[in-house]
Amino acid sequence: MTPAAQTRTPAVSLQNARLAFGERTLWRDLQLDVAPGEFVAVLGPNGSGKTSLLKVLLGQLNLSDGTAQVAGRSARAGNSDVGYIPQQKSLDAGVPLRGRDLVGLGVDGHQWGIGLRNRARRRRIVDEVLDEVGAQHFADAPLGTLSGGEQQRLRVAQSLVGDPKVLLCDEPLLSLDLANQQLVSGLIERRRRTYDTAVLFVTHEINPILPMVDRVVYIVDGKFRIGHPREVMTSQVLSELYQTDVDVLHVRGRLIVVGTGDAVDALGSTGDHHPGEDH
Known part of the structure; x- marks a missing residue:
């Protein structure tokens, strides 16, 4: 994170944020500003509200109290300022989609009909992000024939098609071997350093990304700590x-x-x- 980034509008801002489901409060009074280019790891046991935090920023869940903003505007669904990378889940061999089709869904998800109105532009956008993640050589293969690491590389590409200001990563290294963990985390790190993209990275295992992390948000039973890894861990x-x-x-x-x-x-x-x- 550069000094200039600290003076700009936060990429993510949560103010007095509380999230509850019925009588159970996952977290309250959460104050968090994430600067452009900052890498924040979100840690904690299952059920602590890590994924729910991402869902709030994706516009899929509403806060019980407080505010959530992305790039200076209220969090909402279908926001092209947000890229999302989910867990790696192997796809069945019978899935008819090709790699570039999966990436193209990221283009169509933010604007109805963009693929139909300007196919050449759509293909150019897809090719650019495939190049960025080094996936051109298997982009036309059926998804079900690709390895877990190759599929996850395509999900990273899909998250980048809208040129997002924020990358939300939900356990994207889960089930990957060490080599592919390094490859995928390296792609995310290169993106944030090249384009000043903020990263919120939910994980159960901080070690693969520890050299990249600027701050940690650690949530347990409604309590949390925020700070540099050496302060929190x-x-x-x-x-x-x-x-x-x-x-x-x-x-x-x-x-x-x-x-x-x-x-x-x-x-x-x-x-x-x-x-x-x-x-």
Whole structure:
């Protein structure tokens, strides 16, 4: 994040934000301004409200209190200022779409009929983002024949077709091997540094993206901490959030969290993680 970025309109702004489902409040009094080009990791156990935070910014959920803005305007559905990268989910071999068809859906999603009115422009936009993520050589292959890493690279391309000011990433490295984790996270990092695109990155495992992260938002049971990883990812802070003893170890540039229950699973440091619906 450059000094100039800090003086511009926030890419994302949440003020006095509260989100509740019935009697259960996921988080309250959330104050967060994300500057252009800033990389923010959103951490916490299942059910803490990480994905719901992204859904608010996508215009899919309304806050219970407070305001949510993207690029200076209220969060809304179909906002071309927002790119979204979901989890990697393998597609069935029978899916008839090609790679470039998946990417093209990102063009059509923001403006009805753009593909019909100007097909040449649509193809140019798709080709440009395919080039950006290095996916031209498999863009015409059926999606079901592509590897998980190749499919996820296409989802990154799809998120970029609107030239977004903000990238919202929901566990985009899940189920990818180490090489493809590095490839996909590298594409996201290159985008934000080249175009000053802000990134909100929901994850259970911070280590693959740790060198990129400017700040962390860590949410547990309605409580949260925001700050640089070295300020938030400490034994004291996580023990306070989880209300139990948690140790954070620094081993060869990686963070290892040792605790109990969700305190262990929150960073994927031990055991198997079985993702569920995250409200």
